[in-house]
Amino acid sequence: MTTALHGFLAGLTLIIAIGSQxxxxLRQGLRxxxxxxxxxVCIASDAVLIGAGASGLGALVRAVPEVVVAARWAGVAFLLGYAVLAARRALHGGESLQVDGTGRGxxxxxxxxxxxxxxxxxxxVYLDTVLLLGSIASTHGGEAPLFAVGAIAGSAVWFTALGLGARHLGRLLSRxxxxxxxxxxxxxxxVVVAGMLALG
Known part of the structure; x- marks a missing residue:
């Protein structure tokens, strides 16, 4: 239980850091x-990545740095594209504003x-889940799977709270x-995250 709790706290701490995901x-929850x-999708993705890291994939990725470089530039391109779409909505007010719970926009x-x-x-995501959490999990030896279960539970708690809790801000965003x-x-x-990725 101590190992699982350690995984829960470690996973929660890393996942709470505000990022594009x-x-x-939050935006979907508000809408x-x-x-x-x-x-x-977010919980399942984290479960796969955390499980991979705890099973030793992190060491393999560290041995092939080209994989990280390729993922970095793909991420930069995607984040900048998403930023352009969000900026267009901000400038032109093209967003379909639905805070009534229908969720059909x-x-x-x-x-x-x-x-x-x-x-x-x-x-x-790979740095936090596969590499960092995978490295921490490896320090628990045979209890690494318990650490991974705890970290996955932290992800589940966070994304559920973020997605479902956002609806309570609907009145503040009714305009x-x-x-x-x-x-x-x-x-x-x-743009900030893409810049950080581009700068390594």
Whole structure:
């Protein structure tokens, strides 16, 4: 139980750091749009990556640095593209504002595709889950799987709270201007993260 708790706290600490994935989950939660599937994609992705890291994949990735470099530049390109879309919404007010719980502003397929891309094309995800959590898990020896289970539980708690808890901010974002400001912040955060990735 101590090992699992250690994994839970370590995973929660790394995942809470605001990044492109968290911003997207927050945005979907505020719109009440396909929140369950988006949260499920994020949790499942983290489970796969954390499990891979705990099973030793992190050591293999460290031995082939070209993989990290390729993922970094793919992430930069995707984040900048997403930033452009968010900036356009902020400038032109093109967002379909739905805070009434209907969640029908966008089709499920594109939303899930974005969630998957923001997760799997972000090198920070690999650094945090596969490399860092994998390295910490290896220090627990035979209890590494318990550490991984704890870290996955931390991911599940965080994304569920973020996605479902965001709806309580709906009244604060009931005006179109508020959503334009949110999209401007989303665009800015994407550019910042892309810049950090480009600079290594």
């Amino acid at each position: 968290n911003v997207f989950v 009440r749009e396909h929140v369950g599937p988006v949260v499920a 966008a089709r499920l397929g594109p939303v899930l595709a974005t969630a998957i891309a923001l997760t799997w094309l972000n090198p920070h 179109p201007r508020s959503w334009q400001v949110l999209d401007a912040l989303v665009a800015l955060s994407m």
